[in-house]
Amino acid sequence: MTATPSIPRPSLLRRTLLFQLWEDFRTRWKFKFTLPRVRTITLEGVQLDVSSLSARMKNNLLLGRYEVQERMLAEQFLTKDDAVLEIGGAIGFIGLFCQTRLGITRYTTVEANPETVAVLKRNYALNGRTPTVWNLALWGGEGEVTLNIGGDFWENSLVSDAKGGRSVKVPATNLGRLVARLDYEPTALIMDIEGAEEFVDFQEVPASVKKIIIELHPGFIGHARTYRIVADLVNLGFRVEREEAGTFLFLRA
16 A cells, blocks of 8 residues: 655744745735725724825724824823813824713814824814814924924924924914913813923913823933923922823823
């Protein structure tokens, strides 16, 4: 009786290499062909126009990796009765999340990049809403500043050169003047301004504000200035209630 020859099985190393090659092919195909065709994405019930965003940004949104910390802290600590001033509104996701999911009705957004403001307005329209948005940069004074614009909206910065090398002059004001423009007393402040928090005078935070969600950027402003901001807020009566990957929640009685 003739024995059936055995078929050699690929080694573990070979199988691993084949799997890595397949995954690399799938990733390349996704970023080159699939993601560029994606026009809208829904995240946490919020519809977003992503037609102008990079494939990398679209991938983060599809994987739910966008604004995870801010979203979590807002959901846990903000209520529908809060009156919010958001500085660094980006494409409008956090604002829409707070208004559609949490029921907040008094909400004003400040965003420095006029191109990003246009995307924000499209996203609000997609969700049947009209934003209260001001195209301003938060700064230590009043006037005009240079905003460095990168390839993705989150690479925009007042304090560092952005990948892409473009810059634009934008109107700027300080926190006190922003608050004075509101037609309500804010109870919560949300801030993500890519290092420009370095120039904020936190003494201008009004007494009505009891909650602050802020992303700090030691990579831009250094650890000493980052800890100084934390100390400034503690000296104003806030306590650090939570910190998630560089995003802080401050509360005061």
